[in-house]
Amino acid sequence: MDSCPFCNSKRIIKAGKVKLKREILQRYFCKKCGKFFQERRIKNKSYPARIILQAVSSYNSGYNLKEVKEILSRKFGEIPQSTIYSWIKDFSQVCTFSRIRNEILQKFKREEMILRQKFFHHQLYLFQMHQAKLNYQLKFEENKKFSLLKEYLLKVYERKIPEHIFVLEDEELEKRASQLKAKLLPIEKIEKESVAKSLLSFL
Numbered sequence: 001m002d003s004c005p006f007c008n009s010k011r012i013i014k015a016g017k018v019k020l021k022r023e024i025l026q027r028y029f030c031k032k033c034g035k036f037f038q039e040r041r042i043k044n045k046s047y048p049a050r051i052i053l054q055a056v057s058s059y060n061s062g063y064n065l066k067e068v069k070e071i072l073s074r075k076f077g078e079i080p081q082s083t084i085y086s087w088i089k090d091f092s093q094v095c096t097f098s099r100i101r102n103e104i105l106q107k108f109k110r111e112e113m114i115l116r117q118k119f120f121h122h123q124l125y126l127f128q129m130h131q132a133k134l135n136y137q138l139k140f141e142e143n144k145k146f147s148l149l150k151e152y153l154l155k156v157y158e159r160k161i162p163e164h165i166f167v168l169e170d171e172e173l174e175k176r177a178s179q180l181k182a183k184l185l186p187i188e189k190i191e192k193e194s195v196a197k198s199l200l201s202f203l
């Protein structure tokens with residue numbers, strides 16, 4: 001161990017031992033950032049999950065590695081870029097969006113990936129639409145039927161849907177709902193759970 005895993009500083013000193021079930025680890029203290037750490041670090045375990053998740057989600061929001069490092073350092077202090085890169089690599093196998101990130105970034109600028117609009121009715125609602133993902137999905141023949149859904153969502157975003165349909169009194173809404181005989185779109189249940197499980201295995 002020659003440098004601090006948090007800030008890369010070489011100003012580290014030995015600070016006792018940590019006794020685990022099967023081994024005794026050397027503990028260190030970093031004089032620069034004031035953090036303690038141990039000799040042996042298990043990949044992905046030396047940082048709290050929230051930092052790793054923030055890294056992966058920033059990366060998937062379109063920031064590049066260097067920008068992710070900057071975002072993290074503002075919030076949590078310096079983290080080596082190689083560490084961040086290893087998280088992103090590990091998560092790309094389970095995080096479905098990672099697989100399409102690069103393709104999406106060729107067509108969308110980061111700030112255009114998600115459309116956001118605020119609506120007010122009794123309280124503030126944030127409408128968000130991941131148009132980059134939606135566009136990606138609509139490329140596939142079997143998803144073409146959802147193009148009307150995209151049009152609809154875009155109209156909501158552009159405030160072209162008359163807002164009064166959202167502001168009916170509850171009673172009126174119920175009445176209308178019972179009159180509604182439209183066929184529901186066949187929506188496939190996506191195995192979110194298994195993805196979540198594999199994500200958890202990294203924590």
Ligand SMILES: [Zn+2]
Binds near residue numbers: 005006030032034
């Ligand atoms: Zn340090």
